[in-house]
Amino acid sequence: MATLDGTITRLRFAKFFLDLRTRELCNDDQKISLQEQPFQILVALLERPGELVTREELRARLWPSDTFVDFDQSLNKAVNRLREALTDAAEHPRFIETLPRRGYRWIAPVLEPDSRAAPNDIVSEPRSAANDPARWSLAPKQWTAVGLTLLLVATLTWMIIKREASVEAPPPIHSLAVLPLESLSADSSQAYFADGMTDQLITTLGQINELRVISRTSTTRYKATRKPLPEIGRELNVDAIIEGTVLRSGNQVRITAQLIQTSSERHLWAESYQGDLRDILTLQNQVADDIATKIRKKLVRADRVGERPKRTVNPKAYEAFLSGFSQPFTTDGTQKRLRYFERAAHMQPDYAEAYAQIGYCYLRLGHILALPPQKAFPEVQAMASKVLELDPLLPDGHVLAGNAKYLYEWNFADAEQEMRRAIDLNPNYPYARMSYAAFLASMGRQAESIAEIAKWEEIDPLDLLGETAMAAMLYSDSRFDEAIAESRKVLTQDPNFYEAHLWLGLALEQKRDFPSAIDELKKAVELSNETMWIGFVAHAKALSGDRAGALKILNDLQRLSQRTYVSPWWFAVIYSGLGDKDDVFIWLEKAYQAREHDLPASNTWPIFNFLHSDQRYQDFIHRIGLPPPRRL
Numbered sequence: 001m002a003t004l005d006g007t008i009t010r011l012r013f014a015k016f017f018l019d020l021r022t023r024e025l026c027n028d029d030q031k032i033s034l035q036e037q038p039f040q041i042l043v044a045l046l047e048r049p050g051e052l053v054t055r056e057e058l059r060a061r062l063w064p065s066d067t068f069v070d071f072d073q074s075l076n077k078a079v080n081r082l083r084e085a086l087t088d089a090a091e092h093p094r095f096i097e098t099l100p101r102r103g104y105r106w107i108a109p110v111l112e113p114d115s116r117a118a119p120n121d122i123v124s125e126p127r128s129a130a131n132d133p134a135r136w137s138l139a140p141k142q143w144t145a146v147g148l149t150l151l152l153v154a155t156l157t158w159m160i161i162k163r164e165a166s167v168e169a170p171p172p173i174h175s176l177a178v179l180p181l182e183s184l185s186a187d188s189s190q191a192y193f194a195d196g197m198t199d200q201l202i203t204t205l206g207q208i209n210e211l212r213v214i215s216r217t218s219t220t221r222y223k224a225t226r227k228p229l230p231e232i233g234r235e236l237n238v239d240a241i242i243e244g245t246v247l248r249s250g251n252q253v254r255i256t257a258q259l260i261q262t263s264s265e266r267h268l269w270a271e272s273y274q275g276d277l278r279d280i281l282t283l284q285n286q287v288a289d290d291i292a293t294k295i296r297k298k299l300v301r302a303d304r305v306g307e308r309p310k311r312t313v314n315p316k317a318y319e320a321f322l323s324g325f326s327q328p329f330t331t332d333g334t335q336k337r338l339r340y341f342e343r344a345a346h347m348q349p350d351y352a353e354a355y356a357q358i359g360y361c362y363l364r365l366g367h368i369l370a371l372p373p374q375k376a377f378p379e380v381q382a383m384a385s386k387v388l389e390l391d392p393l394l395p396d397g398h399v400l401a402g403n404a405k406y407l408y409e410w411n412f413a414d415a416e417q418e419m420r421r422a423i424d425l426n427p428n429y430p431y432a433r434m435s436y437a438a439f440l441a442s443m444g445r446q447a448e449s450i451a452e453i454a455k456w457e458e459i460d461p462l463d464l465l466g467e468t469a470m471a472a473m474l475y476s477d478s479r480f481d482e483a484i485a486e487s488r489k490v491l492t493q494d495p496n497f498y499e500a501h502l503w504l505g506l507a508l509e510q511k512r513d514f515p516s517a518i519d520e521l522k523k524a525v526e527l528s529n530e531t532m533w534i535g536f537v538a539h540a541k542a543l544s545g546d547r548a549g550a551l552k553i554l555n556d557l558q559r560l561s562q563r564t565y566v567s568p569w570w571f572a573v574i575y576s577g578l579g580d581k582d583d584v585f586i587w588l589e590k591a592y593q594a595r596e597h598d599l600p601a602s603n604t605w606p607i608f609n610f611l612h613s614d615q616r617y618q619d620f621i622h623r624i625g626l627p628p629p630r631r632l
Helices: 036-047 055-062 070-087 139-170 188-205 216-222 231-236 277-296 315-325 331-347 352-367 375-389 395-409 412-427 431-440 448-458 464-476 479-495 497-512 514-529 531-543 549-560 568-578 581-594 606-611 615-624
Strands: 008-011 016-019 024-028 028-033 052-054 094-099 103-106 175-180 240-249 252-261 266-276
Touching: 024 581, 036 055, 036 070, 052 055, 055 103, 070 252, 070 266, 094 240, 139 175, 175 188, 175 216, 175 231, 188 216, 188 240, 188 277, 188 315, 216 231, 231 240, 240 277, 252 277, 266 277, 277 315, 315 331, 315 352, 331 352, 352 375, 352 395, 375 395, 395 412, 395 431, 412 431, 412 581, 431 448, 431 464, 448 464, 448 514, 464 479, 464 497, 479 497, 497 514, 497 531, 497 606, 514 531, 531 549, 531 568, 549 568, 568 581, 581 615, 606 615
Parallel strands: 175 240
Antiparallel strands: 008 016, 016 024, 024 028, 052 103, 094 103, 240 252, 252 266
């Protein structure tokens, strides 16, 4: 039927009868109490069986426009009450199917009872066929109708059994993505809170072994999107998606989450959590643990999600922590992030996650040469020790320790051990994969580095940094044509992705296309706002024969070094382009004394290839502790 008009007052589905006049729902001989909102939802669905009834339509029907209500929670509660009354389940629906983010659909057959029957006949006992005098008086045509009816019933029964059997055995979940949680707060400035919660949920779920969890870098572009879930699932190559909402009121937080199978949009699980902001860490673990429990039957073995002791967090410290994540990754942004994380750690001295982020800030500032190594990396070491002391299961402590040992201590054996431990604790942590891939490339283990980058791209498929890392690895392996192709592939997706311009320029330089190389390297400097990269421009100018242009940049950097830190490594780079070997070794020695983080890659930097036959360079590589370059 298309609609319920005034002539239809009673409906039947399965063992249920609904009387629209008395507003009564009955199951066999038992009346079922149904509140107003669940009743209205039932009627709305029965008016259009098999069709989508949108959430917006239900909102307009149940709540006038001037009514203030938490619509999502109220509608979910009303639908859940209706399902309870019908003994239905979202996971295995017999009557009400959820179409995620859109609405609901009635999927069961709806029949109209005999209109001549009295109202009370709905709940009366049926007459026994054995005592019916008309039982044997059916005409042949009636027997034919009975046979067809029995055939139809048998067919429908077989279809229902087949459908329920398929419902009971959904495909296993090997991968999932957490879409950005939606903030329900009227205060738009609270958006950072939902973003932070999303990031923390991804991090916690990432610790589940044998489950691929997509990084937030890839999922963040789906914020406020209305793309169909199957399309998102295909783009991210995942079996399931988690979406939900966050509502904060003072120090009270409510999180709703639902797990949806992407191929069928089937609703697998949903739950709501509420608690004090002080218990937010426990609340996050509970959400992740419930999701793990839901899918563990099919895939996940016992993991570490629930191993950590319950901890409380100072609400102001947590706010400062999340505020740090809202800052950009520029040099200035990193320094702002550092201040927020330091504030969080000061307010809560046992806040391991805050110390980890402090360590990452110093690691980045040291990596982009914004701070001298002697200032940046001891802080990284200290933060790594602090994190491991407070929470040895937090992978960040091992990532920081591994990077410090690799880039500063040059203890490569222990560095690899720490990085592998971090990946073991969270195989879905992009920065752990990124760090390990860079380490492997520096050790001359390019095949392993490529494999690690491939795993990184699996958990962060939409982040162009993975493809750019592949270009960097190809460049370090002197596969310049491939590095050029990989870089250009990135730039077709984002013409302003400065890392791609950098590696494209460096690879073009090795192909001796100096005009194009200089243009690309200049774009990298402009787009990144990283002044120091001008040293690469000087190197390309020197190789192109523009010695005067290279010397001008060299002099500019020398003047700049009187006001701020300039790594001696940059002067070694420029002098290598000028072909002044003696000056190269003078500046490389200064970089060695400063323990510059670029030196562990010295045997894979093509700009120093012309030094490989020089005994001084071979001794230099040996002092760092690196294997000899493969080109020797």
